[in-house]
Amino acid sequence: MEVLYKSTRSDSAPVTASQAILKGLSDDGGLFVPQQIPALDKSPEELAEMSYQEVAYEVMKLLLTDFTEEELKNCINNAYDAKFDTEEIAPLVEAEGAYYLELFHGSTIAFKDMALSILPHLMITSARKNHMDKEIVILTATSGDTGKAALAGFAGVEGTRIIVFYPKNGVSPIQEKQMVTQKGDNTLVVGIHGNFDDAQTGVKQIFSDKELAAEMAEKGFQFSSANSINIGRLVPQICYYVYAYAKLLKEEKIASGEAVNVVVPTGNFGNILAAFYAKNMGLPIAKLICASNDNKVLYDFFSTGTYDRNREFMLTTSPSMDILISSNLERLIYRIAGNDADKNKALMTALNGQGRYEISYDMKQQLNDFYGNYATEDETADIIRSIYNDCGYVIDTHTAVAAAVYEKYKAETKDDTKTVIASTASPFKFTRSVMNAIDTKYDAMGDFELVDELSKLANVKVPGAIEEIRTAPVLHDKQCEVDEMKQVVRDFLNM
Numbered sequence: 218m219e220v221l222y223k224s225t226r227s228d229s230a231p232v233t234a235s236q237a238i239l240k241g242l243s244d245d246g247g248l249f250v251p252q253q254i255p256a257l258d259k260s261p262e263e264l265a266e267m268s269y270q271e272v273a274y275e276v277m278k279l280l281l282t283d284f285t286e287e288e289l290k291n292c293i294n295n296a297y298d299a300k301f302d303t304e305e306i307a308p309l310v311e312a313e314g315a316y317y318l319e320l321f322h323g324s325t326i327a328f329k330d331m332a333l334s335i336l337p338h339l340m341i342t343s344a345r346k347n348h349m350d351k352e353i354v355i356l357t358a359t360s361g362d363t364g365k366a367a368l369a370g371f372a373g374v375e376g377t378r379i380i381v382f383y384p385k386n387g388v389s390p391i392q393e394k395q396m397v398t399q400k401g402d403n404t405l406v407v408g409i410h411g412n413f414d415d416a417q418t419g420v421k422q423i424f425s426d427k428e429l430a431a432e433m434a435e436k437g438f439q440f441s442s443a444n445s446i447n448i449g450r451l452v453p454q455i456c457y458y459v460y461a462y463a464k465l466l467k468e469e470k471i472a473s474g475e476a477v478n479v480v481v482p483t484g485n486f487g488n489i490l491a492a493f494y495a496k497n498m499g500l501p502i503a504k505l506i507c508a509s510n511d512n513k514v515l516y517d518f519f520s521t522g523t524y525d526r527n528r529e530f531m532l533t534t535s536p537s538m539d540i541l542i543s544s545n546l547e548r549l550i551y552r553i554a555g556n557d558a559d560k561n562k563a564l565m566t567a568l569n570g571q572g573r574y575e576i577s578y579d580m581k582q583q584l585n586d587f588y589g590n591y592a593t594e595d596e597t598a599d600i601i602r603s604i605y606n607d608c609g610y611v612i613d614t615h616t617a618v619a620a621a622v623y624e625k626y627k628a629e630t631k632d633d634t635k636t637v638i639a640s641t642a643s644p645f646k647f648t649r650s651v652m653n654a655i656d657t658k659y660d661a662m663g664d665f666e667l668v669d670e671l672s673k674l675a676n677v678k679v680p681g682a683i684e685e686i687r688t689a690p691v692l693h694d695k696q697c698e699v700d701e702m703k704q705v706v707r708d709f710l711n712m
């Protein structure tokens with residue numbers, strides 16, 4: 218069955234998967250969604266016998282239908298290789314009555330690697346398939362983790378350039394150091410004077426600037442996106458939910474057909490949307506538990522049916538979730554609006570204009586698969602400390618938001634369904650916040666002293682990604698105002 222992709226904002230002609238990956242965002246500003254979601258054609262028992270790479274193929278072949286088997290397998294094998302520090306790629310760790318799906322074993326130690334290690338290969342393959350003769354310019358806004366993962370993926374890839382905008386004062390010290398030490402002539406990293414939403418909005422504006430696009434085309438460039446608005450990032454993220462389920466089955470932690478809950482620390486709504494798609498493909502998932510930090514716009518949305526970004530933007534210890542405009546929610550809104558592009562567009566126009574929208578009663582009824590809650594800064598720190606004290610397992614601040622919300626969910630519902638928690642970053646990426654949560658005595662130590670201390674305390678070797686940046690020279694020190702982003706892009710492309 219061929220799967221085509223259409224925009225959430227108009228009924229313009231659908232495109233193939235490879236075209237959707239190349240474009241990133243639809244010309245009308247909408248996001249590409251699959252016209253139908255195919256069912257898994259292998260049973261969980263069959264999947265349980267497969268490697269990560271094999272499971273990834275079984276999932277991706279159903280959604281990226283214009284890729285040949287050889288193309289897809291090449292992409293998969295080039296992505297999920299020795300860049301990951303474990304052959305399992307995404308190990309499951311049982312702790313405190315839940316299964317932590319560790320998605321941070323790739324080269325930049327955050328879950329973004331799961332998709333961004335394959336996206337460059339999907340993109341280059343897509344370019345070839347569509348006989349594209351232009352250089353691809355990847356434009357990315359990051360709340361800290363996408364930036365480095367995208368840089369690592371695209372650095373040195375022929376036929377591409379990559380520009381990353383991050384909030385200058387909105388990422389962790391380790392995150393910033395990882396990005397500004399990036400090598401590669403085709404890379405540019407810029408700190409903006411604004412928050413993540415400013416960066417994301419700026420990037421979306423550049424994308425939909427028709428004049429600029431025409432000028433770019435003339436000069437031989439075409440924009441694409443490495444953000445989770447690109448379907449080429451969402452599809453690879455579905456794979457690990459399928460893999461986790463198959464693994465639980467293989468290890469006899471669950472019975473055949475038994476449903477599990479999934480808890481996802483959420484920012485842009487990409488990761489949890491991938492879990493929702495997995496459920497739609499037939500994976501036995503019960504509740505999708507959406508965990509937010511103090512920027513709890515999604516919690517409010519799930520409880521009231523009103524999405525309202527008119528509120529203070531909070532800087533938290535889980536910076537990759539400091540987001541008030543969750544882009545991927547649009548794909549869910551479109552879906553619960555009955556795949557009605559006009560209805561969705563009206564809501565998104567309201568979000569752009571008034572910063573809020575309200576969904577209808579009928580739409581809200583379709584959100585029963587989801588449960589939303591949030592964790593405060595204190596609750597986040599408390600759960601890091603208590604899990605460490607109880608069993609010696611150290612989780613990062615984002616994963617801790619999910620763990621804290623899962624506790625609230627259990628207390629509220631008494632639901633004892635087995636549960637997978639998406640563990641989205643290594644604690645080494647947020648060392649200061651993690652160590653402070655465990656004991657305030659660490660406050661006085663330097664960033665890399667803390668790294669060594671964490672290694673001792675958690676009994677985990679310092680990841681290569683951290684060793685790499687200890688002494689690496691800073692190669693990017695550019696900063697700009699939000700309204701200068703377009704000029705920065707022009708300068709980098711000599712336009």
Ligand SMILES: *Cc1c(COP(=O)(O)O)cnc(C)c1O
Pocket residue numbers: 327328329362363445482483484485486487488489537538615616641642
């Ligand atoms: C990006 C990120 C998130 C949020 O994921 P979304 O797909 O944007 O919802 C959570 N945790 C970490 C560590 C991240 O890097």
